[in-house]
Amino acid sequence: MKDLIIVGCGTAGMTAAIYALRNNKKVLVLESEAVGGQIALSPKVENFPTYKSISGQDLATKMFEQMLDLGAEFELEEVLSVEKDEQGVFTVTTDYGAHKALAVIIATGAKQKHIGIAAEERLLGKGVYYCAICDGAFYKGKEVALIGDGNTALQSAIMLSSICTKVYMLTWFDKFFGDESHVTTIRNTENIIVMPNTNVVDFLGKDSLEGVKVVRREDGSEFILNVPAVFVAIGQIPDNKRYLPLVELDKDGYIIGDEDMKTATPGLFVAGDTRKKSIRQLTTAAGDGAIAAMSAIAYLNK
DSSP, rough: OOOEEEOOOOOHHHHHHHHHHTOOEEEEEESSSHHHHHHHHOOOSSSSSSSSSSHHHHHHHHHHHHHHHOOEEEEEEEEEEEEETTSOOOOOOOOOOEEEEEEEEEEOOOOEEOOOOOOHHHHHHHTEESSSHHHGGGGTTTTEEEEEOBBBHHHHHHHHHHSSSSSEEEEEESSSSSSSSHHHHHTTTEOOOOOOEEEEEEEESSSSSOOEEEETTTTEEEEEEEOHHHEESSSSOOOGGGGGTTOBTTTTTTOOTTTOOOOOSSTTEEOGGBBBBBBOHHHHHHHHHHHHHHHHHHHHOO
C-alpha cells in the first residue's frame, strides 16, 4: 500500500513526486514509455528558471535523479485502469499487475499529433518540432515553415513571425479554424506566407532538416521549401478514457479538474498537459504538479 501513486513521469509527475516525498509520503511513479515526457525530446530548454540553457533530456534526468534520491519508487509499466473501492483505496491496474494507494495523481500528458512521414521521427529535434514557443527562438532571423490551421497554429505563426524573417504557413484547406482576431493578424503580417490547399509529403535531410516537400492539392504539382525548421501544430491527443468513470472529460478528451487539480473523484487528482487548460508549458506543468501534490497531501492527512 502506497500513500500516493503518480501516473506519468514527465515534469508534472516528477514535480508532484518531489513535493509528496518531501512531506514523508510513500510514492510510486508509473511510466509506460520514457522518463521526461515531451520535454526530453527538446534539444535545448532556455525558458525554465535556474538554467540559462540545458537540453530537455538533461533537465528530465536531473528531475528524475532528485525524485529517486528522495525515495520514490519507479516502475516502467503501462496503466490500464484505475478503480476506487468503498474503503477509499485506489487500485491501479497495469500491464504487469496491480498497485494500491490512498490517492492518485494522473500526469500522463498528451501526445502531439504527427504528420505520419517516415523521416519525421528521425528528424525530431533536428529541425522538426511541435512547440514553436519552446524551440522557435533557435531559428531567429531564419525562414521556417509551419503546418496547421487551428488556434495553436495561428498563435505559433504569429509568435514565429516576430523573430523569423519568413514563416511559410502550410494549410490543408483554404481557410483557418481559429479565432478571428488571430486570422486577421495572420492576414496583416507581411512575413507570414499562407500556402493553402497543400499537403506535406516528406521532410528532407539526413542529420538535420534541409527542406520540406509539398504537394499542391489542386493540381498535384510539387515544390520544395528550403527551410531549416518546420513546426507541426495539428493538435494533441490525450489518452484518458482508461480513467473513466472516475473522471470527467471535455470534448477533446482532456480531464476536467479545478484550480486545486481535483477531479470528480475525491483522492484522484490531475496535473500537466493531460488536463483541460489553455496554456501547456514546462513551467505550468511543474506548477500543476506542485499544486496536485499539495492537494493530495492535504487529502491524505485529512
